[in-house]
Amino acid sequence: MMKEKIDIQRLKGWIDEIDTFNQTPGEGTTRPVYSKEDMEARAYVRKEMEKIGLEVSQDCAGNIYGVLPGRDRNLAPVWTGSHIDTVPNGGKFDGLAGVFSGMEALRVIRESGKRPLRDLSVNVYSGEEMSRYGACCIGSRSIVGRLRKSDLQSHVGPDGISLFRAMEQAGLHVENFEKEFPRKEPVYASLELHIEQNGKLEAAGIPVGIVTGICAPTNLEYEVTGVQSHAGGTSMKDRRDAYMAAAEISLLAERLARESDSPYITATVGDMRIEPGAANVIPGKAVFPLDIRSIRMEDKDKMLDGLRTGIKEIALERGVSVSESMMNHDKPVMCDPHLREIIRAAADQMKIPAMDIVSGPYHDSLMLGDITRVGMIFVPSRDGISHNRAEWTDIRDIGAGTAVLADALWTLGNEERVE
Numbered sequence: 001m002m003k004e005k006i007d008i009q010r011l012k013g014w015i016d017e018i019d020t021f022n023q024t025p026g027e028g029t030t031r032p033v034y035s036k037e038d039m040e041a042r043a044y045v046r047k048e049m050e051k052i053g054l055e056v057s058q059d060c061a062g063n064i065y066g067v068l069p070g071r072d073r074n075l076a077p078v079w080t081g082s083h084i085d086t087v088p089n090g091g092k093f094d095g096l097a098g099v100f101s102g103m104e105a106l107r108v109i110r111e112s113g114k115r116p117l118r119d120l121s122v123n124v125y126s127g128e129e130m131s132r133y134g135a136c137c138i139g140s141r142s143i144v145g146r147l148r149k150s151d152l153q154s155h156v157g158p159d160g161i162s163l164f165r166a167m168e169q170a171g172l173h174v175e176n177f178e179k180e181f182p183r184k185e186p187v188y189a190s191l192e193l194h195i196e197q198n199g200k201l202e203a204a205g206i207p208v209g210i211v212t213g214i215c216a217p218t219n220l221e222y223e224v225t226g227v228q229s230h231a232g233g234t235s236m237k238d239r240r241d242a243y244m245a246a247a248e249i250s251l252l253a254e255r256l257a258r259e260s261d262s263p264y265i266t267a268t269v270g271d272m273r274i275e276p277g278a279a280n281v282i283p284g285k286a287v288f289p290l291d292i293r294s295i296r297m298e299d300k301d302k303m304l305d306g307l308r309t310g311i312k313e314i315a316l317e318r319g320v321s322v323s324e325s326m327m328n329h330d331k332p333v334m335c336d337p338h339l340r341e342i343i344r345a346a347a348d349q350m351k352i353p354a355m356d357i358v359s360g361p362y363h364d365s366l367m368l369g370d371i372t373r374v375g376m377i378f379v380p381s382r383d384g385i386s387h388n389r390a391e392w393t394d395i396r397d398i399g400a401g402t403a404v405l406a407d408a409l410w411t412l413g414n415e416e417r418v419e
């Protein structure tokens, strides 16, 4: 029933229109959390949710809820949705596909004239991407209570502005944070559609992935302090170069990840700030993030042990000091077997090919797994590319994923299970 009704032109229209709220037009999409463009994009989403007849509200972290009321409003709701912030010079599908597919699914259900038993809510979670405040999944992390009010004060961006202040400046009532979070009311289940960000679905020629588990990030920041000195005047043996130590630590992380027997472990150094930053000055300081992922917590713990031992040796050898701060050390989550079955049944019934898949990237669902059962639907990424302006997903694949999502939401929204 759902497949015929999904309007892929409407989906495409939403994805194209929201892309006008962008700091880098022509050079990919840049929409950092709580920026002017992010706030304008949220206003756009809220307006579009209202147009399709949803009840719209927002919490103090800026998470948006577009609700299609169920027949029994006392029952726990079923959630769907994703994020609308982006990485710098990223693509226009990461997160967005999940928000608009959720809206389209609810529109189709609403227009069928039938009401689900439970409320269905399509949500926009604030700041899923690793932000300049050193925090990822700000909105969903707040909902589940993994982000506290004190963290909002201590997470400070390079411009010296705290996450708390950034939220205030965005007009959010952050003073209510402890009252609203962690969320007290139960959530029956959550389904998120997302682009795959890898090439497995494309290689298999299959439009829908049923996610089995979500790898989780551990995000660290290292500060290496050496001695700033003259590039020509300081002999190779006398220098205490902060950057070279940082480079060696980065390579150590890469080696440990490559040598791990886990196929899903990754280690990434995506930034490097060097002080004072001149060609003829040996750096006195280097500050860089390290992003570690895996589907097993033990892999990450083992890697951290190896890193810490190696860093001590590097620091001693190079005469530098190294400090580590850990922003998050998140647990991987397994998708719920019952939700996976519902997704599979929806795809089978519509004859949409589907396959099981592990998510290397994290998602808001990783956080939501603390408070409810989660399931995810992936749609293919062209050439497996994401976090890049070349990110692309065929709108027909998003349409197929949306049909599966709508059907699965309908099924879940009518489950009577006593909570």
Ligand code: GLV
Binding pocket: 128, 129, 130, 360, 361, 362, 363
């Ligand atoms: C989310 O975008 C991630 O970095 O996995």
Ligand code: MN
Binding pocket: 083, 094, 095, 128, 194, 363
């Ligand atoms: Mn995403």
Ligand code: MN
Binding pocket: 087, 094, 129, 387
């Ligand atoms: Mn992303």
